[in-house]
Amino acid sequence: MKILGIEHIGIAVKDIANDAPFWRHILNISHRSTEVVADQGVTTDIYDTGQGKVELLEATGPDTPIGKYLEKRGPGVHHVCFEVDNITEAIKELKESNIQVLSDKPTVGAEGFKVVFIHPKSTGGVLVELAEKP
Amino acid sequence: MKILGIEHIGIAVKDIANDAPFWRHILNISHRSTEVVADQGVTTDIYDTGQGKVELLEATGPDTPIGKYLEKRGPGVHHVCFEVDNITEAIKELKESNIQVLSDKPTVGAEGFKVVFIHPKSTGGVLVELAEKP
Numbered sequence: 001m002k003i004l005g006i007e008h009i010g011i012a013v014k015d016i017a018n019d020a021p022f023w024r025h026i027l028n029i030s031h032r033s034t035e036v037v038a039d040q041g042v043t044t045d046i047y048d049t050g051q052g053k054v055e056l057l058e059a060t061g062p063d064t065p066i067g068k069y070l071e072k073r074g075p076g077v078h079h080v081c082f083e084v085d086n087i088t089e090a091i092k093e094l095k096e097s098n099i100q101v102l103s104d105k106p107t108v109g110a111e112g113f114k115v116v117f118i119h120p121k122s123t124g125g126v127l128v129e130l131a132e133k134p
Numbered sequence: 135m136k137i138l139g140i141e142h143i144g145i146a147v148k149d150i151a152n153d154a155p156f157w158r159h160i161l162n163i164s165h166r167s168t169e170v171v172a173d174q175g176v177t178t179d180i181y182d183t184g185q186g187k188v189e190l191l192e193a194t195g196p197d198t199p200i201g202k203y204l205e206k207r208g209p210g211v212h213h214v215c216f217e218v219d220n221i222t223e224a225i226k227e228l229k230e231s232n233i234q235v236l237s238d239k240p241t242v243g244a245e246g247f248k249v250v251f252i253h254p255k256s257t258g259g260v261l262v263e264l265a266e267k268p
Contacts, residue, residue, distance in 0.1 A: 003163050005185025006140050009214055019258030026231050029137050051139025052186045075259030077211035080143055097160050124153030125209030
């Protein structure tokens with residue numbers, strides 16, 4: 001597997017409208033898109049530094065992965081996403097190394113990337129996403 | 135202020151020896167350096183994807199910023215660092231916008247970068263570091 005770089009940092013926020021101005025107007029990072037990923041129950045608001053994106057994640061309801069995370073941990077970094085050259089190959093390698101991958105096949109995430117998540121137990125405490133460009 | 139990219143993600147770990155193999159051998163990210171930053175009470179173990187680094191942070195003792203973080207929150211993403219073109223200018227702009235900056239002047243962090251931290255209260259829950267290349 002070849003890691004090509006940090007694709008984005010996913011940040012769980014209570015309210016995009018309230019938190020976005022820091023990223024957009026204070027840090028002045030260019031806004032890229034806002035997208036609802038319905039099957040994940042999340043609204044993603046994406047900013048692109050040109051070298052790694054910031055993805056603000058707002059839950060569409062309390063009974064969603066981000067809703068539960070906010071309830072348990074409060075707002076903060078939810079996951080870190082690395083771009084890979086070939087996600088199918090990456091999943092195969094990870095499973096061979098007994099790394100706990102959350103699905104056997106990639107799913108489609110924001111911006112059409114093919115993605116998979118690695119359990120924090122296998123990484124030292126961080127929810128890691130791997131993503132292959134569409 | 136101009137954000138040039140995600141410089142690194144700082145990850146608080148209990149034990150570098152135990153957690154480093156995932157980043158170094160499983161994800162296969164190139165190891166760059168290991169450095170003790172004495173005045174922060176931290177050992178940093180740095181991996182470079184070529185587009186953003188991963189910085190594993192192990193406390194040198196319990197009464198250090200990372201030691202206290204681990205006690206309170208457990209292992210996970212401790213901070214996100216963005217590279218800026220001019221840190222002195224960035225601090226001035228942030229203070230003018232009433233953003234809570236943790237020091238008035240930059241300090242010297244790992245790899246000789248001039249750095250400053252922004253309080254999570256001002257960012258929506260994330261400890262943000264800004265860094266200017268030495």
